[in-house]
Amino acid sequence: MPQxxxxxxxxxxxxxxxxxxxxxxxLAACAPGSSSSEPRKLTGTPGASAKGEITIxxxxxxxxxxFDKAIDAFRKAYPNVKVNHQAVDIDAKLANTLITxxxxxxxxxxxxxxxxxxxxxxxxxTDLIAPYREQTSAYKLSVNTVDGRIYGVPWDLxxxxxxxxxxxxxxxxxxxxxxxxxxxxxxxxxxxxxxxSSARPIHMEKDPFLGQLWLEMLANQQGTSLADADGKxxxxxxxxxxxxxxxxxxxxxxLVTHGEYLKQADLAALENGQQALVPWAVWWSFAxxxxxxxxxxxxxxxxxxxxxxxxxxxxAMGGSSFIIPAKAKxxxxxxxxxxxxCFKQPGYTAxxxxxxxxxxxxxxxxxxxxxxxxxxKPLFQPxxxxxxxxxxxxAVDAAATIPAAAPIPAWWTKSVDYLxxxxxxxxxxxxxxxxxxxDSTRKIQRNLVDRA
Amino acid sequence: xxxATLTPVHSERTVPAPPRSRFRRRGPxxxxxxxxAPFYVVFATFGLYPLVxxxxxxxxxxxxxxxxxxxxxxxxxxxxxxEEFWSSLGNSAVMWLLIVPVQIVGGLAAAVLLAxxxxxxxxxxxxxxxxxxxxxxxxxxxxxxVAFDKDYGLVNHLLGLVGLPHVDWLAxxxxxxxxxxxxxxxxTTGFAIIILLAGLxxxxxxxxxxxxxxxxxxxxxFWSLTLPLVRRSIAFLVVVQTLAVFQMFAEPFVVTKGGPYxxxxxxGLYLYNHITASDLGTGAANSFLLVLLVFALSxxxxxxxxxxxx
Numbered sequence: 143m144p145q146x147x148x149x150x151x152x153x154x155x156x157x158x159x160x161x162x163x164x165x166x167x168x169l170a171a172c173a174p175g176s177s178s179s180e181p182r183k184l185t186g187t188p189g190a191s192a193k194g195e196i197t198i199x200x201x202x203x204x205x206x207x208x209f210d211k212a213i214d215a216f217r218k219a220y221p222n223v224k225v226n227h228q229a230v231d232i233d234a235k236l237a238n239t240l241i242t243x244x245x246x247x248x249x250x251x252x253x254x255x256x257x258x259x260x261x262x263x264x265x266x267x268t269d270l271i272a273p274y275r276e277q278t279s280a281y282k283l284s285v286n287t288v289d290g291r292i293y294g295v296p297w298d299l300x301x302x303x304x305x306x307x308x309x310x311x312x313x314x315x316x317x318x319x320x321x322x323x324x325x326x327x328x329x330x331x332x333x334x335x336x337x338x339s340s341a342r343p344i345h346m347e348k349d350p351f352l353g354q355l356w357l358e359m360l361a362n363q364q365g366t367s368l369a370d371a372d373g374k375x376x377x378x379x380x381x382x383x384x385x386x387x388x389x390x391x392x393x394x395x396x397l398v399t400h401g402e403y404l405k406q407a408d409l410a411a412l413e414n415g416q417q418a419l420v421p422w423a424v425w426w427s428f429a430x431x432x433x434x435x436x437x438x439x440x441x442x443x444x445x446x447x448x449x450x451x452x453x454x455x456x457x458a459m460g461g462s463s464f465i466i467p468a469k470a471k472x473x474x475x476x477x478x479x480x481x482x483x484c485f486k487q488p489g490y491t492a493x494x495x496x497x498x499x500x501x502x503x504x505x506x507x508x509x510x511x512x513x514x515x516x517x518x519k520p521l522f523q524p525x526x527x528x529x530x531x532x533x534x535x536x537a538v539d540a541a542a543t544i545p546a547a548a549p550i551p552a553w554w555t556k557s558v559d560y561l562x563x564x565x566x567x568x569x570x571x572x573x574x575x576x577x578x579x580x581d582s583t584r585k586i587q588r589n590l591v592d593r594a
Numbered sequence: 595x596x597x598a599t600l601t602p603v604h605s606e607r608t609v610p611a612p613p614r615s616r617f618r619r620r621g622p623x624x625x626x627x628x629x630x631a632p633f634y635v636v637f638a639t640f641g642l643y644p645l646v647x648x649x650x651x652x653x654x655x656x657x658x659x660x661x662x663x664x665x666x667x668x669x670x671x672x673x674x675x676x677e678e679f680w681s682s683l684g685n686s687a688v689m690w691l692l693i694v695p696v697q698i699v700g701g702l703a704a705a706v707l708l709a710x711x712x713x714x715x716x717x718x719x720x721x722x723x724x725x726x727x728x729x730x731x732x733x734x735x736x737x738x739x740v741a742f743d744k745d746y747g748l749v750n751h752l753l754g755l756v757g758l759p760h761v762d763w764l765a766x767x768x769x770x771x772x773x774x775x776x777x778x779x780x781x782t783t784g785f786a787i788i789i790l791l792a793g794l795x796x797x798x799x800x801x802x803x804x805x806x807x808x809x810x811x812x813x814x815x816f817w818s819l820t821l822p823l824v825r826r827s828i829a830f831l832v833v834v835q836t837l838a839v840f841q842m843f844a845e846p847f848v849v850t851k852g853g854p855y856x857x858x859x860x861x862g863l864y865l866y867n868h869i870t871a872s873d874l875g876t877g878a879a880n881s882f883l884l885v886l887l888v889f890a891l892s893x894x895x896x897x898x899x900x901x902x903x904x
Contacts, residue, residue, distance in 0.1 A: 237872070241658045350853065407744070555871075
C-alpha cells in the first residue's frame with residue numbers, strides 16, 4: 143500500500159518557520175537598548191542597625207589587603223553586615239558584568255577614567271554625597287560627574303609631585319626649593335647635565351597610556367583637560383601648546399630619559415644617576431620604598447613646578463573611586479561601607495594609617511575628603527626611604543592646589559591610540575607640538591567624539 | 595497477439611490495513627530529521643543566532659548600553675574610510691607575507707625530511723617540531739617578551755657577543771612585525787608539518803618506484819610528483835593560515851598591545867579594540883568586512899593552487 147507522504151518542501155518550509163520563530167523571540171528579547179536609560183537614584187541610608195550581606199570587588203595585591211583590614215573596622219562598626227570582599231581582575235571583568243547584569247557585586251573599586259563610560263549601569267549617588275560635597279576635592283567630584291550627576295564615591299586623590307635626587311641636585315648646586323616653574327626645571331636639568339654629561343635628568347614616559355595620563359596631570363595643573371564639560375576636544379589650546387613645547391625643548395636639549403615606568407631600564411637609569419628629576423604622581427613613592435635599592439634614602443618629593451609664576455603646584459594623575467551597580471542587590475549597604483571608608487574617621491584612618499601591610503601607612507595617595515587631609519593630622523608616617531621626609535605634608539599641600547577639571551569623557555582611554563601615540567612621537571623627536579595637536583584633534587574628533 | 599493488460603486485482607480476502615496515527619504514518623520520513631535535529635538546534639543557537647545578531651548589531655550604534663539606533667551602513671562606510679582599518683589590514687598583509695610563504699616552504703622541507711624512513715631520531719624530530727604547537731601561546735608570548743627585550747633580552751645579549759648592536763625588537767616599527775611573525779611561525783609551523791606530512795604519506799610508494807625505474811632523479815621526483823600530489827594539502831594550509839593571520843589576536847595583544855604606533859595592530863586586534871571600547875556596532879561591522887576579505891583571499895588561494903584537471 144502506498145505510504146501517504148508529506149511533501150519534503152512543506153517539511154522544510156515548516157522547519158524554517160519554526161527556526162525563524164525560535165530566533166525572533168530571543169532576538170527581540172536581547173535587542174540592544176531594551177533597557178531604560180534613566181539613571182537609578184540611591185537615596186536611602188540604613189542606620190547603625192543595618193543588616194544584610196554585600197559582595198565587594200577590589201583589585202588584588204597589597205591594596206586588597208589594605209582594604210581587607212579597613213573592612214574589618216567596618217565590621218566592628220556594623221556587626222550585622224556581612225561583607226564578602228573579593229579580589230577580582232576589575233579591568234577585565236567589571237565593564238562586561240555591568241553590561242550583562244549578571245553576578246554583579248554590590249560595589250566595586252574602579253578607575254575614575256572608566257566610570258563615565260558606564261554611568262548608565264551605576265547608581266546615581268548625588269543625593270548621598272551631598273552632605274560631603276563641600277568638603278570633597280573639586281577635582282574628584284568633577285571626574286565622577288556625568289550630566290550633573292555623581293556616579294562614584296570619591297576615594298583617592300593622586301597629586302603630582304616632583305621627585306628628585308637630593309644628592310645629585312646638591313652636587314650640581316641646584317636648590318630644590320628654587321624649582322618653582324618648569325623653566326626652572328629645565329635649568330636644573332641643564333645644570334645636572336653639565337655636571338654629568340651622560341645624564342638625561344628628566345623622566346618622560348614611554349608607555350602611551352601612562353604618558354597621556356602624565357600629560358593630563360600637567361594640563362590639570364593649568365585647569366584644563368582633554369575635553370570640556372560638553373565633551374568637546376580642547377587640545378588646541380594655549381595650555382597644551384605650552385606643555386608640548388616644553389617637552390620638545392627638553393627633548394631637543396638632550397635632557398630627557400624616555401623610559402617605561404619602573405621597568406628594568408628605567409630603574410637602572412634611576413639608580414645610576416642618569417635620571418634625577420621625575421615629575422609624577424604621589425604613587426611613585428612606591429619606587430624608592432620597594433624598588434630602588436641603591437638610591438633608597440636619596441630621593442625626595444616636592445610640589446610640581448608651576449607653569450606660570452604663582453600658578454598651581456600640582457595636578458591629579460589618575461585616581462579611583464567606588465561605584466555601586468544599578469542592579470546591585472544591597473546598594474544601601476554598599477553605600478554604608480563606602481561612606482565609612484571615605485568619609486568617616488575610623489574608616490579612612492584604617493585605610494591610610496599604619497597596618498600590617500604597610501607599617502608606615504599607605505603612602506601612594508591621599509584622601510579626597512578634605513577633613514581627612516589635614517596637614518597637622520597625618521594619616522601616614524614620614525617615609526624612611528625618602529630620608530625621613532614628611533611626605534604627607536608635601537602631598538596634602540600639593541593636593542590642596544589641584545584645580546577642578548571636567549568630567550572624563552567615555553572615550554578617554556581610546557584617545558590614547560591618537561594622543562598617547564603622538565605624544566610618544568614628540569618625545570622621540572619625530573613630531574612637532576602643532577602636529578601633535580592637529581593630528582590628535584582630528585583623529586579623536588573623527589573616531590571618537592563624532593561616533594560617541 | 596493480444597496485448598497484455600494489467601488490471602487491478604480485487605480479492606475479497608484482502609484485508610484493509612488498520613488506520614495509522616499521523617505520527618506513525620510520517621514516522622519513516624521524520625526519523626532522519628529527528629536524528630539531525632540536535633546538530634541544527636546547536637548550530638542555530640551557537641552559530642546562526644550570534645551571526646544574525648551580529649549582523650543586526652552592525653547596522654546600529656550600540657555601545658553596550660542604552661538605546662541602539664539604526665544607522666544603516668554608517669559603520670561600514672566609517673570603517674572603509676578609516677585610516678586605522680586599512681592600516682590594520684596592511685599590517686595583516688605584511689604579516690601574511692612574512693609568515694605563509696616561509697611556513698609553506700619550511701614546513702614542506704621539514705615534512706619531506708620527516709617522511710624519510712631512514713632518518714635517524716625521526717620520532718624526536720617530530721616531537722621537537724610539533725611541541726610548540728601544543729604549548730600555550732600566552733606562556734610563550736611572555737618568553738618572547740623577555741627574550742627580545744632591548745636591554746636585558748637573550749637575543750640582544752647574543753648579538754652583543756658577536757659585536758652587533760642591540761635592536762629594539764618589540765618597540766620599533768621596523769622590527770616589531772618580524773618579531774611577532776617569528777613567534778607565530780614558531781608556534782604554528784608544527785601544525786603545517788603535520789598536514790604536509792599526512793599529504794606526503796598519502797602518496798603511494800609505487801609512484802616513486804615507477805618514477806625511479808624511468809630514471810627520474812630525486813629532484814625530478816620532488817618537482818614532478820611530490821609537489822603536485824601535496825598541492826591540496828598546501829592549498830588547505832594556505833587557506834587555514836590566511837584565516838589565522840588575518841584574525842591574529844593573541845600574539846600582538848600579549849607581546850606588543852598592537853604597538854608601537856599601531857604597527858602590529860592586526861585585523862583581529864583592531865576588531866577586538868572596538869569591543870573593548872564598547873563600540874559593538876562598529877566591531878560587528880568590522881567582523882563582517884573581515885569575513886568577506888578572508889573569504890575572498892581563501893577563494894583566490896584555492897583557485898591559484900588548483901591543478902588544471904580539477
